Amino acid sequence: xRDTSVTIQDVARAAGVSRxxxxxxxxxxxxxxxxxxxxxxxxxxxxxxxPHASARRLRTRRSATIGxxxxxxxxxxxxxxxxxxxxxxxxxAGERGLRVLVYAASDHDEEIRRMADLVDGGDVDAVVITGxxxxxxxxxxxxxxxxxxxxxxxxxxADDVDDPTYLWVDVDGATGTRAxxxxxxxxxxxxxxxxxxxxxxxxxxxxxxWREAMAAAGAPAELRLVAEETVSEARDRVAELLSARAVxxxxxxxxxxxxxxxxxxVAGHRPDLAIVGFDNTPAxxxxxxxxxxQLPELVAAGTLDLxxxxxxxxxxxxxxxxxxxxxxxxxxxxx
Amino acid sequence: xRDTSVTIQDVARAAGVSRxxxxxxxxxxxxxxxxxxxxxxxxxxxxxxxPHASARRLRTRRSATIGxxxxxxxxxxxxxxxxxxxxxxxxxAGERGLRVLVYAASDHDEEIRRMADLVDGGDVDAVVITGxxxxxxxxxxxxxxxxxxxxxxxxxxADDVDDPTYLWVDVDGATGTRAxxxxxxxxxxxxxxxxxxxxxxxxxxxxxxWREAMAAAGAPAELRLVAEETVSEARDRVAELLSARAVxxxxxxxxxxxxxxxxxxVAGHRPDLAIVGFDNTPAxxxxxxxxxxQLPELVAAGTLDLxxxxxxxxxxxxxxxxxxxxxxxxxxxxx
Numbered sequence: 001x002r003d004t005s006v007t008i009q010d011v012a013r014a015a016g017v018s019r020x021x022x023x024x025x026x027x028x029x030x031x032x033x034x035x036x037x038x039x040x041x042x043x044x045x046x047x048x049x050x051p052h053a054s055a056r057r058l059r060t061r062r063s064a065t066i067g068x069x070x071x072x073x074x075x076x077x078x079x080x081x082x083x084x085x086x087x088x089x090x091x092x093a094g095e096r097g098l099r100v101l102v103y104a105a106s107d108h109d110e111e112i113r114r115m116a117d118l119v120d121g122g123d124v125d126a127v128v129i130t131g132x133x134x135x136x137x138x139x140x141x142x143x144x145x146x147x148x149x150x151x152x153x154x155x156x157x158a159d160d161v162d163d164p165t166y167l168w169v170d171v172d173g174a175t176g177t178r179a180x181x182x183x184x185x186x187x188x189x190x191x192x193x194x195x196x197x198x199x200x201x202x203x204x205x206x207x208x209x210w211r212e213a214m215a216a217a218g219a220p221a222e223l224r225l226v227a228e229e230t231v232s233e234a235r236d237r238v239a240e241l242l243s244a245r246a247v248x249x250x251x252x253x254x255x256x257x258x259x260x261x262x263x264x265x266v267a268g269h270r271p272d273l274a275i276v277g278f279d280n281t282p283a284x285x286x287x288x289x290x291x292x293x294q295l296p297e298l299v300a301a302g303t304l305d306l307x308x309x310x311x312x313x314x315x316x317x318x319x320x321x322x323x324x325x326x327x328x329x330x331x332x333x334x335x
Numbered sequence: 336x337r338d339t340s341v342t343i344q345d346v347a348r349a350a351g352v353s354r355x356x357x358x359x360x361x362x363x364x365x366x367x368x369x370x371x372x373x374x375x376x377x378x379x380x381x382x383x384x385x386p387h388a389s390a391r392r393l394r395t396r397r398s399a400t401i402g403x404x405x406x407x408x409x410x411x412x413x414x415x416x417x418x419x420x421x422x423x424x425x426x427x428a429g430e431r432g433l434r435v436l437v438y439a440a441s442d443h444d445e446e447i448r449r450m451a452d453l454v455d456g457g458d459v460d461a462v463v464i465t466g467x468x469x470x471x472x473x474x475x476x477x478x479x480x481x482x483x484x485x486x487x488x489x490x491x492x493a494d495d496v497d498d499p500t501y502l503w504v505d506v507d508g509a510t511g512t513r514a515x516x517x518x519x520x521x522x523x524x525x526x527x528x529x530x531x532x533x534x535x536x537x538x539x540x541x542x543x544x545w546r547e548a549m550a551a552a553g554a555p556a557e558l559r560l561v562a563e564e565t566v567s568e569a570r571d572r573v574a575e576l577l578s579a580r581a582v583x584x585x586x587x588x589x590x591x592x593x594x595x596x597x598x599x600x601v602a603g604h605r606p607d608l609a610i611v612g613f614d615n616t617p618a619x620x621x622x623x624x625x626x627x628x629q630l631p632e633l634v635a636a637g638t639l640d641l642x643x644x645x646x647x648x649x650x651x652x653x654x655x656x657x658x659x660x661x662x663x664x665x666x667x668x669x670x
Contacts, residue, residue, distance in 0.1 A: 065436075070425050077617045083418040090405050091439035094449070099458070101400075102435050104426035114429070123434070231621045259621045266601060282412045283618040286566045286594045 006049040015043040062313065065099040067124035069111050071131070072104065076229070077256040077283045081294060082130060085152060088300035089128065096304055098314070112141050119147050125314040126307050128152060132168075134201075139166070148316050150303045154201075167319065169302040169326040173202060173278075176292035176330035177209030180251045180276040183290065183332055185217050187274040188248025192223035192241060194234060194261060195253040206253045206278060223247060227257055234260025235267075242268045249274035255281040258289050280333050288335045295328055302326030341384040350378040397648065400434040402459035404446050406466070407439065411564070412591040412618045416629060417465060420487060423635035424463065431639055433649070447476050454482050460649040461642050463487060467503075469536075474501070483651050485638045489536075502654065504637040504661040508537060508613075511627035511665035512544030515586045515611040518625065518667055520552050522609040523583030527558035527576060529569060529596060530588040541588045541613060558582060562592055569595025570602075577603045584609035590616040593624050615668050623670045630663055637661030 012019045017040060024032050025040040032040070043049070068086060090100045101124060105111035111129075115138070118124045126148035129138050132155060142149045143166075151168040177193075184191045193210040196203040207224075214221035225241060227233040234257040241247060242264060250273065252258040258277025265273040277284045280293035306326060307314050347354045352375060359367050360375040367375070378384075403424065406417060425435045436459060440446035446464075450473075453459045461483035464473050467490060477484045478501075486503040512528075519526045528545040531538040542559075549556035560576060562568040569592040576582055577599060585608065587593040593612025600608040612619045615628035641661060642649050 070422050072422065072426060077621055079617065080415055080418070083415070086437070087405050087407065087439070090437050091407060094439045100437050102421070102425045102437055104422070104429045256621070263622075281617075282414065283621055286412055286591070286618055287598075 006047045008049070011040065011043050011047060011049045014047060015040045063099075063123055063125050064097060064313065065101050065124045066093055066307070066314070067101045067103060067115065067118050067127040069105055069114070069127075069129065070102045072106060077231075077259060077281050078229070078254050078279050080281050081279050081296065084294075084296040085130070085299055088296045089303060092297075092300045092304050096308065097312075098304070108137050112138055115141070115147070116145075119145065126150070128303055146316060148307060148314055150306045152299060152303065167306040167324050169299050169306065169328065171294045171299065171328045171330050173205040173330075174209035174212065176278060176294075176332070177206045177251055177253075178213040179209075179330075179332040180278070180290070180292055181210045181213035182217070183334060184249035184251055184274045184276055185213070185219065187272075189217070189219040190223065190246055190248045191219065192225060192247055192250045193221070193253075194225045194227060194237065194250050194257045196229060197226050203253050210251050225250075227260065229254060229256050231256055231260040231263065234258075235263045236260075238264035239268060242270060242273070247273065249276070251276045253278055255279045255284040255289070255291055258291065259283055259287065262287055262289055276332070285335075290335045291333055293331045293333050295330060298328045299326075302328060341382045343384070346375065346378050346382060346384045349382060350375045398434075398458055398460050399432060399648065400436050400459045401428055401642070401649070402436045402438060402450065402453050402462040404440050404449070404462075404464065405437045407441060412566075412594060412616050413564070413589050413614050415616050416614050416631065419629075419631040420465070420634055423631045424638060427632075427635045427639050431643065432647075433639070443472050447473055450476070450482070451480075454480065461485070463638055481651060483642060483649055485641045487634060487638065502641040502659050504634050504641065504663065506629045506634065506663045506665050508540040508665075509544035509547065511613060511629075511667070512541045512586055512588075513548045514544075514665075514667040515613070515625070515627055516545045516548035517552070518669060519584035519586055519609045519611055520548070520554065522607075524552070524554040525558065525581055525583040526554065527560060527582050527585045528556070528588075529560045529562060529572065529585050529592045531564060531592075532561050538588050545586050560585075562595065564589060564591050566591060566595040566598065569593075570598045571595075573599035574603060577605060577608070582608065584611070586611045588613055590614045590619040590624070590626055593626065594618055594622065597622055597624055611667070620670075625670045626668055628666045628668050630665060633663045634661075637663060 008019055008022050012022045017036060021032065021036060022040055025037050029037055068089065070086065071082060093100050101118065103114045105114050115127055128150050130152045132151050132153040139155065154168055154170045155166060181191055191214065193207055195207050211221045223241065223245065225237045227237045238250060238261040250261045252261055252275065255277035258275050261275045265275060275289055277289050277291035280291040284291040309315065309317055309319065343354055343357050347357045352371060356367065356371060357375055360372050364372055403421060405421065428435050436453065438449045440449050450462055463485050465487045467486050467488040474490065489503055489505045490501060516526055526549065528542055530542050546556045558576065558580065560572045562572045573585060573596040585596045587596055587610065590612035593610050596610045600610065610624055612624050612626035615626040619626040644650065644654065
């Protein structure tokens with residue numbers, strides 16, 4: 001058992017050496033004579049001395065801690081995805097001897113203030129940001145302050161997608177919806193896509209997978225629906241589609257939309273309609289809806305790989321192209 | 336902008352005082368002459384000196400940080416409840432100047448090892464534990480080590496429920512199911528309860544609310560079903576009930592069970608069957624199922640109230656009876 005009430009001075013007195021010698025044994029043992037080193041080490045072990053973590057951090061200027069923002073809880077079926085990532089990051093970080101500090105912020109400016117406090121105070125060595133947007137002020141700030149960071153999410157539309165100094169991990173949405181569409185095509189060629197209104201880079205990426213899979217199968221990609229991210233709007237759009245057109249399947253940009261499609265299919269007595277969601281949430285699982293699984297475990301592992309670059313700790317570094325990005329291939333879960 | 340490269344020595348040199356004087360200005364300003372204090376403060380402001388957080392913590396032996404274990408992500412409809420609590424705790428802690436450090440552990444013994452590391456290292460001032468069970472080893476360890484802690488969950492079945500040294504916050508499950516049952520009785524007197532197998536103190540508490548509301552209404556509490564926490568088992572039990580007996584409503588111990596009941600009602604063409612869940616999860620919201628909302632915001636605020644006891648920081652203290660527990664009254668969300 002380590003005893004935090006024992007000081008370095010106590011150890012020095014017990015071993016009959018100076019405080020500086022104890023410090024040398026702890027930090028630069030090579031410069032201490034072997035017999036002195038043994039005597040000090042025995043005193044440390046006997047007395048249960050633990051260098052205080054704050055002292056160790058002050059000395060090394062390293063906290064072995066990663067900061068990550070927790071969004072205010074917004075509810076919704078798909079809100080669980082970021083939480084799964086935080087769980088996985090915490091687990092993987094622990095295995096690599098790192099800690100995770102979470103902080104709340106209601107917008108990007110507040111998040112920057114929280115990051116500034118933590119970075120200035122030496123509380124974190126690096127941060128993870130999520131939900132990146134074009135012209136993201138956080139990225140400017142982190143780059144300017146030379147704070148090591150990884151983004152879960154690509155710098156959509158920015159010129160620096162291939163800039164190796166910007167480290168990011170993301171899930172390959174188009175690959176996910178390609179797999180979803182290929183599966184749905186088993187039911188028939190009339191596969192609709194239910195996506196979000198224009199302006200979502202993530203949504204465009206997911207739609208692209210549907211278009212590519214339809215083209216590969218020689219099926220026309222013409223049934224394209226749009227709904228806000230709510231169950232009721234998705235339900236209404238799919239109900240309208242079912243009453244107007246012949247449809248074999250609906251591939252959706254999210255599980256929220258897929259649950260809406262499912263409700264419309266049940267109400268319209270269309271148990272044969274294939275529906276595929278995205279995120280593999282508990283709601284999709286409960287209702288037996290197939291869905292694309294983002295594999296947050298791999299996203300978390302990729303985040304830490306980028307931050308640590310194969311080393312034992314987080315370093316500021318300039319990665320080479322090809323080492324700066326991890327694109328996780330999602331997996332279709334068929335139900 | 337604070338500059339972490341500026342040292343206390345730099346400030347001392349610029350102000351023409353000793354290092355100790357700068358330290359006194361920061362920590363015990365009352366003992367420094369006013370004109371010296373002003374000169375030092377001007378140098379601090381001009382140079383953007385920030386006392387390193389690790390140094391401040393080493394000095395105060397306080398981390399202003401709370402630790403909380405994150406369960407491995409288990410999936411499931413109701414898994415979101417603890418995440419909502421962590422979100423709310425992070426938000427409320429930030430408002431009170433505290434930080435939240437999360438750690439993974441696969442069982443109570445590992446959680447104790449993680450807590451020991453953090454406590455020994457001065458990384459946390461207090462911890463929050465969740466998912467308490469009878470004979471919980473974590474509670475013994477925390478009590479023995481005199482680590483301030485609050486438990487989200489009562490010490491079910493233990494003798495120390497009323498021991499004011501054991502701080503806990505919990506949600507009053509029986510009050511929630513009483514409200515759910517009173518609402519369901521509007522549909523008719525035959526209100527069933529769908530709960531978990533015996534041995535769950537939380538489940539017994541929720542069942543008690545149903546029994547009490549039925550007794551208050553003079554309705555016989557005889558339709559008592561049991562299912563494991565899965566949608567499919569709940570669906571099968573409710574389907575059996577609907578084919579065998581006349582039922583007006585089903586009050587459920589969780590939203591997972593309520594989703595199963597909902598699926599059985601849809602399949603059995605019983606849109607009139609009232610169903611009430613517990614936890615107000617996104618799945619219940621998506622399917623339009625009424626549910627009891629645990630109000631994690633109030634649980635988080637209660638946790639911090641107990642840890643801080645009205646003061647500006649976390650202190651080890653012996654609370655008086657009546658100050659050691661917070662029982663949050665949940666709210667029925669009718670859909």
